[in-house]
Every structure is written in C-alpha cells, then in structure tokens.
Amino acid sequence: MKNVTDSFLSVSYWSSAGSFGFNTDIFATNPINLSVVLGVLIFFGKGVLNDLLDNRKQRILKTIRNSEELRGRSLEQLEKARSHLRKVEIEADQFRVNGYSEIEREKLNLINSTYKTLEQLENYKNDTIRFEQQRAINQVRQRVFQQALQGALGTLNSCLNNELHLRTISTNIGVFGTMKEIAD
Structure with missing residues (x-):
C-alpha cells in the first residue's frame, strides 16, 4: 500500500510542474x-x-410463451386422454353389459335345451316302458293263449268224438258261407 501512496505522491510532485495532476485529498x-x-x-x-x-426480458417472455404453449398442448392432450378414457370406459361397460347379457342368454339357452333334452329322454323312457309293458303283456297273452289253447285242445281231444267233430266242422262251414254271402 505504501508503494501506491508513494506513486500518488510522486505524481503530485510532477503535477505542480504542469497543469495536470492528482489531488490526494x-x-x-x-x-x-x-x-x-x-x-x-x-x-x-x-x-x-x-x-x-x-x-433477459425477451428470454423470460419467450420462456413464458413456450411454457404457456406447452401448458396449452398438455391441457389439450389431457382433455383428449380424458375423452379417450371416457370412451374406453363406456365401451368397457357396453362389453361388460353385452357380455353379461350374452352369458345370461347362453345360460337360458342351455337351460332350455337341457329341459328339452330331459323332456325328450323322459318321453323316450316312457315310450320304452310302455313298449316293454306292451311286449310283456303280449308275451303273457301269448302264453295264456297257448296254455288255454293247449287246455282246450286237450279237452276237445278228450271229449271230442267223430260225431261232435263233424257237427263242429259243418257249423263252421255254414258260418263261413254266411260271412261270404254278406261280404258279396
């Protein structure tokens, strides 16, 4: 610091010699x-x-404008995304409702077809039972008829003599002749 002060003092010494100088006060x-x-x-x-x-002001204004533009585009994209989300939710609800109604419809169709199948099986079972009953009844009738016929033949053979035999034949021939006349 002393050197700086000395240089000012030496300059002030020269300043008194000319018109230019430094005031050290x-x-x-x-x-x-x-x-x-x-x-x-x-x-x-x-x-x-x-x-x-x-x-600096222009850069700040430009940054603000860019931020506002980005904000506007972001809001537009947000609104588009919300709109798309609402649309997708509506479609999902429709698919859900349609899916449930389709499931219910298929369930009802399956129940109805099962009832129809059960009804057909019940009818088939009843027809089979009736057929088997009828067949059993027919077998019993045939056996009863065969036994009755054998019993009648046995009785006839034991009771039938030639005269009774000829009279039965002639009576049957008369019945057949009458039936033929009526048919003509």
Missing part, C-alpha cells in the same frame, strides 16, 4: 470522482444495461 476529491465515474457509467452503461435487461 480524499475528502475533497472522492465525491467529485464518484459523481464523474457514476455519470460516465450511467451515460455509457445505460445502453448496455438496457440491452442486457431487454435481452
């Missing part, structure tokens, strides 16, 4: 120097500072 020269420096800075720095502030 800090209290007298500081407000004037500061006002000159501030004036020069304000005069020349005002444009630079205004340019810097304008550039």
